[in-house]
Amino acid sequence: MTPGPRRYDELDEEGQVEALRPTALDAAEAFGLDVERMEVLLHAYNTTFRIDTRDGERCALRVGTNSKSTPANVLAQQAWQEAIATETEVVVPRSLRSTRDEWFVRSEPAALGRPVLVTAASWLEGDDARDGAGAEWARALGRATAQLHRHAATWRIPEGAALPRFDEPLFGDEDVLSTAPGLDADGRAVVATGMARARDVFARLHAGAEVVPLHADLHGGNLKWHEGRLAVFDFDDAGLGLPVLDLAITTFYLRRSGAEAAEAALREGYTEVLPWPDVAPGDLEALVASRQLLLANDLLGSSTASLRAMAADYLGTTVARLRAWSATGTFRLDVEG
The missing domain is CATH 3.90.1200.10 (Aminoglycoside phosphotransferase (APH), C-terminal lobe)
Structure with missing residues (x-):
């Protein structure tokens, strides 16, 4: 008997990322991004990809792999982030809107078998401050x-x-x-x-x-x-x-x-x-x-x-x-x- 496809939680890290890649590409299109290159940045609680577009722009696209955020939560997160960007001195990325003028894209990766929300934001230059404790x-x-x-x-x-x-x-x-x-x-x-x-x-x-x-x-x-x-x-x-x-x-x-x-x-x-x-x-x-x-x-x-x-x-x-x-x-x- 031919074994059926492995469940998402049975895949190794590389397999999980590849299983999510079609979702990320579809979401990028929904955000109006003409993808030239896409590579995974982090696969942990959520899964974040770096998108390089054909017109030279760069952004971060996040698949809410384990996120418990609801659509209402994401609306609040993105609205606050936008307010911080325009009303304070704190540097934050700018949230991107989809071609439907929404702050997130709904998707249901076949591998996961459950819906996820995908968001996108402008790129931040620099290194993570995770190394050391300066x-x-x-x-x-x-x-x-x-x-x-x-x-x-x-x-x-x-x-x-x-x-x-x-x-x-x-x-x-x-x-x-x-x-x-x-x-x-x-x-x-x-x-x-x-x-x-x-x-x-x-x-x-x-x-x-x-x-x-x-x-x-x-x-x-x-x-x-x-x-x-x-x-x-x-x-x-x-x-x-x-x-x-x-x-x-x-x-x-x-x-x-x-x-x-x-x-x-x-x-x-x-x-x-x-x-x-x-x-x-x-x-x-x-x-x-x-x-x-x-x-x-x-x-x-x-x-x-x-x-x-x-x-x-x-x-x-x-x-x-x-x-x-x-x-x-x-x-x-x-x-x-």
């Missing part, structure tokens, strides 16, 4: 984060658009981490304790507080550094939350040995524009640690081959980091499982 770009990021928060405080979501509310550690996603098969009894207890502590902090901080739009994914992989200037991109995770959550998310990625200067620079840059949020140090640590819970939960539910391969090891790392946080009161990334 104080210069961290200070610039602090300033940019404060500028985003200041703008978000007065910006209003357009009619027909919406953003999810981030008032608990998993941002409303199903909790598959607490019952993950790879956890033994001790690991399950560590995760349960960490989750309970984080949920308590989210609940207390949100009680009676006003929420604003947040980028909610400000780390080196979503930043470009070019000629001494920072640019911010990828608003796919945007949602409504407390400003301190954005800062805690960035801080999570700086919690390595040697990054202390960058963490201090982040705070210095932010306070050049706005006061640092009045949150107790222990509560800030819980918000930092909650990022670990969210990422581990996302990996367990991902369809992307490389992320699925990481999930088991990352589960052990998650337990080790949560245990160290419980013992020391400080969350750090340089703790391995």
Whole structure:
């Protein structure tokens, strides 16, 4: 018997990218892009292609491979991004509209068997700021984060658009981490304790507080550094939350040995524009640690081959980091499982 086609989640990374390529090409046409060359930039949570057009333009096209964003969410993300581009000093890409004057294209890749939304944006020059933890770009990021928060405080979501509310550690996603098969009894207890502590902090901080739009994914992989200037991109995770959550998310990625200067620079840059949020140090640590819970939960539910391969090891790392946080009161990334 001839075996049937392999499911998307059974393909390796190269196979998954190739399975998505026809969707990307169709979407490029829907955005009015005359493609001369298309190559994959990143296949992770979502899948981003670089498009070079025949008239010499370049842009980024993103297939929402694992994105949970609804059409209303994408409308809010793109509208806010456009407002930031025109009303602030923060550098962001300009969103492209389709030939139907829409900010996204709907598609249903045969390999995935479910619909996805595809967006396109102007190209940002420069290198990702993911490598290293330089104080210069961290200070610039602090300033940019404060500028985003200041703008978000007065910006209003357009009619027909919406953003999810981030008032608990998993941002409303199903909790598959607490019952993950790879956890033994001790690991399950560590995760349960960490989750309970984080949920308590989210609940207390949100009680009676006003929420604003947040980028909610400000780390080196979503930043470009070019000629001494920072640019911010990828608003796919945007949602409504407390400003301190954005800062805690960035801080999570700086919690390595040697990054202390960058963490201090982040705070210095932010306070050049706005006061640092009045949150107790222990509560800030819980918000930092909650990022670990969210990422581990996302990996367990991902369809992307490389992320699925990481999930088991990352589960052990998650337990080790949560245990160290419980013992020391400080969350750090340089703790391995």
